[in-house]
Amino acid sequence: MSDTILVVVEQREGKLNRVSWETLTAGQALAAETGWTLEAAVVGSGVGNFANEVAAKKVAKVYAVESPKLEPYTPDAFSAALKQIIESKQPKLVLMPHTYQVRDFVPKLATAMGRTAISDCIGYKKEGGKLLFTRQMFQGKLAADVSFTCDAPWFVTFQNGAFRGDKVEAGASAAPVETVNVQIADGVIRDKPQEVFKEAKQAVDLTQAEIIVSVGRGIKEQKNIELAKQLAEALGGELAASRPICDSGWLPMDRQIGSSGQTVAPKLYLALGISGAIQHIVGMKGAKTIIAINKDSEAPIFEIADLAVVGSLFDIVPPLIEEVKKAKAGS
Amino acid sequence: MKILVCMKQVPQKDAPLKLNESGTWIREDVSYEVNEPDAYALEEALRQKEKHGGEVVVITSGPARAQQVLREALAKGADRAIHLEDNAFVGLDAYNTARAFAAAIKDETFDLIFTGLQSDDYGYAQTGVVVAELLGWPHATIIMQIEKNDAGIRVKRELEAGFFQFVDMPLPAVLTIQSGINKLRYATLIGIKQAKNKPLRKVSMADVQSAVSGNLQKIERLYVPQKTKNTEFLEGSAGEVAKKLVDKLRNEVRVL
Numbered sequence: 001m002s003d004t005i006l007v008v009v010e011q012r013e014g015k016l017n018r019v020s021w022e023t024l025t026a027g028q029a030l031a032a033e034t035g036w037t038l039e040a041a042v043v044g045s046g047v048g049n050f051a052n053e054v055a056a057k058k059v060a061k062v063y064a065v066e067s068p069k070l071e072p073y074t075p076d077a078f079s080a081a082l083k084q085i086i087e088s089k090q091p092k093l094v095l096m097p098h099t100y101q102v103r104d105f106v107p108k109l110a111t112a113m114g115r116t117a118i119s120d121c122i123g124y125k126k127e128g129g130k131l132l133f134t135r136q137m138f139q140g141k142l143a144a145d146v147s148f149t150c151d152a153p154w155f156v157t158f159q160n161g162a163f164r165g166d167k168v169e170a171g172a173s174a175a176p177v178e179t180v181n182v183q184i185a186d187g188v189i190r191d192k193p194q195e196v197f198k199e200a201k202q203a204v205d206l207t208q209a210e211i212i213v214s215v216g217r218g219i220k221e222q223k224n225i226e227l228a229k230q231l232a233e234a235l236g237g238e239l240a241a242s243r244p245i246c247d248s249g250w251l252p253m254d255r256q257i258g259s260s261g262q263t264v265a266p267k268l269y270l271a272l273g274i275s276g277a278i279q280h281i282v283g284m285k286g287a288k289t290i291i292a293i294n295k296d297s298e299a300p301i302f303e304i305a306d307l308a309v310v311g312s313l314f315d316i317v318p319p320l321i322e323e324v325k326k327a328k329a330g331s
Numbered sequence: 332m333k334i335l336v337c338m339k340q341v342p343q344k345d346a347p348l349k350l351n352e353s354g355t356w357i358r359e360d361v362s363y364e365v366n367e368p369d370a371y372a373l374e375e376a377l378r379q380k381e382k383h384g385g386e387v388v389v390i391t392s393g394p395a396r397a398q399q400v401l402r403e404a405l406a407k408g409a410d411r412a413i414h415l416e417d418n419a420f421v422g423l424d425a426y427n428t429a430r431a432f433a434a435a436i437k438d439e440t441f442d443l444i445f446t447g448l449q450s451d452d453y454g455y456a457q458t459g460v461v462v463a464e465l466l467g468w469p470h471a472t473i474i475m476q477i478e479k480n481d482a483g484i485r486v487k488r489e490l491e492a493g494f495f496q497f498v499d500m501p502l503p504a505v506l507t508i509q510s511g512i513n514k515l516r517y518a519t520l521i522g523i524k525q526a527k528n529k530p531l532r533k534v535s536m537a538d539v540q541s542a543v544s545g546n547l548q549k550i551e552r553l554y555v556p557q558k559t560k561n562t563e564f565l566e567g568s569a570g571e572v573a574k575k576l577v578d579k580l581r582n583e584v585r586v587l
Contacts, residue, residue, distance in 0.1 A: 028531060044499030069512070075460075075471075076469065078462075088542075099491065100472070100473055100489070100490050100491055101490075103456050103460075103472060103473070104460070104472045105460075105469070106460075107456075107457035107458075107460035107461045107464070108460050108461075108463065108464045108470070110426075110461075111426065111429075111460075111461045111464040111465060112464055113532070115425060115547065116425070116426050116547035116548050117570070118548055119453075119455050119456060119457060120454060120455070120456070122402075125448070132551055135454075136454070136556070137452060137453060137454065137553065138342065138348055138357070138451070138452055139451055139454070140510055140556070140564070141348055142350075142357070142553050142554065142555060142556065143552075143553070143554055143555075143556040143557075144550045144551075144552070144553050144554075145550070145551045145552050146548055146549065146551065147547065147548065147549050148547065148548055148549075149546060149547060149548060149549045150547040150548070162522065166568065176510070186336055190469035190500065190501055191469055191471060191498050191499070191500050192498065192499040192500070193488075193495040193497075193498045193500070194496060194498065195496070196337055196490060196494050196495070196496045197494065197495060197496070198493055198494055198495075199493060199495055208539065209587055210586070235580075235586065235587075241343060242567065243510065243511065244510070244511075246511070247510055253493065256489045256493075258489065260473075260491065260493075260509075261492070261493060262488055262492060263492070268584055268586050269585070269587060270498055275344070275345075278454060288584075289583075289584045291576065296345060298347060301558060303558060303560065303562075304560055305560070305562050306562065306563065306565050307558065307562070307565060307576065307579060308562050308564045309565050309572055310564065311475065311569070311577070315569040316569050316572055316573060318569075319569050319572075319573035320335050320573040320577070321514075322573070323573045323574055323577040323579055323582070323585065324354070326577075327577050327580075327581055327587045330568075
């Protein structure tokens with residue numbers, strides 16, 4: 001019998017999280033490379049519809065892992081449920097998207113099974129029969145190829161955008177769906193989650209902006225944000241920021257771009273004084289054109305920039321504003 | 332409330348990193364600092380102590396230089412420190428680091444254990460959750476607020492895209508703390524002086540040997556990432572660069 005890859009997709013608030021298709025794409029690629037069988041699982045209560053959605057893709061089988069105790073999500077319940085299915089089906093490799101929810105339970109699940117997770121991977125390599133998983137280290141400055149030195153099951157989580165969700169292959173016919181009712185004993189669940197909510201009414205939807213001028217720590221002081229604001233206005237774009245700027249209260253939270261804030265894919269993303277930490281990059285790497293201005297030639301932002309200026313934004317931005325205004329007036 | 336804060340020393344954010352000879356780690360001749368989320372975790376612990384009384388203990392695992400992180404924490408107001416200092420602790424994966432921590436604190440009774448949500452060097456975001464599982468405690472991650480109540484605590488969990496969620500939990504519990512939960516304090520001169528007299532317990536590998544085993548994963552190689560993008564660097568004076576940029580914006584990006 002062939003080894004199996006199990007992709008655990010994510011469902012939340014009545015929808016399959018789109019990033020699940022990226023993980024399934026990864027699973028399909030790994031299955032093709034290794035010759036292993038690809039299966040998928042959805043965890044929750046009343047998840048039959050999600051399982052059917054996944055079963056339409058090229059996958060050998062889908063498990064609907066069911067228990068009323070799996071709604072709402074808690075790490076205790078999810079860990080207990082997945083432990084049962086993994087012990088039962090014995091996959092070699094378990095893949096998940098590196099979402100906040102997965103981060104909340106996968107280290108618990110892996111530890112409960114005496115195993116480990118290689119998290120936030122951006123790809124994989126197969127070298128001489130061994131699987132290596134690539135992940136960024138030191139906020140993106142270096143990359144590491146990591147292997148498992150323990151027995152299966154091996155847990156891997158993939159970073160948002162590491163694989164293309166739109167490239168997931170459809171199945172020739174619907175895969176069989178098996179409902180697995182898991183038992184979660186009383187007392188297992190210790191957290192009592194309340195309703196999910198959005199903090200403040202979002203004043204600006206950055207996902208709709210065609211042009212974004214974004215500031216990072218390099219802006220140095222709150223009053224300097226005015227400079228970025230002028231550039232945004234000159235270009236007809238929106239102002240945004242990396243997390244530290246919003247943490248300091250220099251811009252409101254709804255201007256934050258990154259894993260905790262908004263994910264955007266504008267026509268133009270201008271990164272001013274942004275180093276390019278992973279948590280920020282995942283929120284903007286889909287931009288059509290990325291221009292980065294940063295004093296530090298080693299800043300990871302330059303890995304993904306189309307146009308780069310190594311220099312002080314305080315030197316570059318004022319003449320840039322003037323040139324933009326001239327161009328708009330003149331032409 | 333008795334709170335343990337797990338802290339890590341990591342290379343400074345803007346430190347130029349060089350690979351070691353074998354290409355499996357970085358050369359150690361860089362400047363170090365406290366892992367930023369851990370600084371927020373410490374600050375949160377100190378605030379909880381100020382509100383509810385109790386004790387804040389800080390712990391780290393690392394070589395002698397890592398003691399700096401503990402000294403700074405003591406100077407800010409932590410009461411005592413534990414240093415797992417042994418070269419054998421360096422390079423342990425999250426699983427084994429968590430096991431070493433759990434072994435080092437087995438005779439203590441904490442109400443809360445905080446870690447930063449992830450480290451700036453590895454970025455795995457696992458150690459806190461592993462500790463929780465090893466201790467059999469409930470946990471919650473990416474926390475932005477903690478309120479004590481009769482049943483335990485109510486925490487505010489950060490989710491993606493600006494969403495949040497409150498969770499009620501019993502104590503004891505493990506929380507991984509998100510940056511920006513609070514504003515960091517500076518150590519005062521008095522604090523720095525007082526830090527010198529606060530207890531700092533050293534733990535060697537031998538003390539926790541039975542808890543630690545081989546790593547479950549291995550960094551086969553570390554390298555400078557291969558560039559997939561064709562980045563065009565614009566050179567010249569500020570004025571020249573500004574003109575070049577506008578040229579590109581008009582003719583290539585087509586936003587002007």
